[in-house]
Amino acid sequence: MSELSVESTARDMVAAVRERRISARELLDLHLERIGQRNGELNAIVSLDEERARAGAAAADQHLASGAATGPLHGLPFAVKDTHATAGWRTTYGSTIYADNVPDSDELIVERLRRAGVVLIGKTNVPEFAAGSHTYNSVFGTTLNPVDPTRSAGGSSGGAASALASGMVPLAEGSDMGGSLRNPASFCGVVGLRPSLGRVPEWPRDNQWESTATGGPMARNVGDVALLLSVIAGPDPRAPMALGDAGSTFAPPVTGSLHGLRVAWSRDLGGAFAVDREVAAVVEEAGRLMSRSGARVFGDHPDMGGAEEAFRTLRAWLFQAKLGPLLAREPDAFKASLADNIRAGESLTGSDVARAYAQRSTLTERMRVFFQRYDVLVLPVSQVPPFPADQEFPTEINGVASTSYLDWMRSAYLVTMTGCPAISVPAGTTPNGLPVGVQIVAPHGADRRLLEVAAAFEQARAFAR
Incomplete structure (x- = not known):
């Protein structure tokens, strides 16, 4: 067996399987051993099926032995976010309404993962209908942070981030409307990319013209994020808003430099949100590190006027359209905060929604x-x-009370409204060792360039340490 461990990079694992330095079955055994050690406490992977996983790993080894072509993720153990329909696999959306739901077909993102050669092992835990950035639900319970299991793993891709950070899986995918890839990545000390709108198409979906949520990759390093993006990105005729670039654009190794980079740095987008002092200190040091590494760093930020109203309007409108009929039929099956958010969409008018889209259009031009x-x-x-895992959401920041369960997510969801790609990269820790990420945003469509900058920052941090 190779000297691989569950902490090895996904690229190294794929190469080792392809070169037969380790079999897919042996690689699975390594991860199942780690799952046995950590998942009972962390509750990151749900609907785990070891028997099917072993059958999948054996099939992967037989495929390789036959001399047939292999996909870019051949033999890698993988758990799919529990909001993504997976044929033959329990998919609950974190809701008791769907506790026994077993889809008969795959979503597009799962189709692509299977075609790339992954070995499915289970699903990753989510909040109820992926609402809120703290992963808990009435079906499986709460997912905990592997760095400090008394703390939240974030959400909605909290199961994915916790599983990654603890070595239970080498890669993970998620989705992001208001920070559901970026927030758990920051909380668990991994990398999460919200791609440009259209980069990772979705099918099927209730509204193919919806433009707030997107799927995306997570990994323990930027290079592996790019590898997974190369699999899940690219056009599909069923997704009319998909960008035309092939996913293979992201397959080559990612390198970059901070030298000469023009960086706009902001603690709070001009007072648009409050920031915990310990988080602010890490983000300030990230700016200094970039400057020491040759970047030209300026204190500046875009005008985000209208982004707050647009996000809250569109979120409520989309939730009501998708979940309103279900809430009417099952009023007691929803957590209170989600039910309130769905009902907030009932009073919206066409003028409200039109104004939100106009605000987004103005913001898009400002960002350009x-x-x-x-x-x-x-x-x-x-x-x-x-924050503590027994809280639904943070109730205050620096002593100032929050008025809703969304207030502490502004730093992520205001960026959502721009449509630009944004990545969370580990940047440091609080004095008591809790992970803190920095968010790097690039122009729409510049996902490869963003990955290069993130890789350069990652390297600069490693060198500084």
């Missing part, structure tokens, strides 16, 4: 002009460090 002066924007991912 802003990025004529800068290559990237750097700001916090989350406004708080990982």
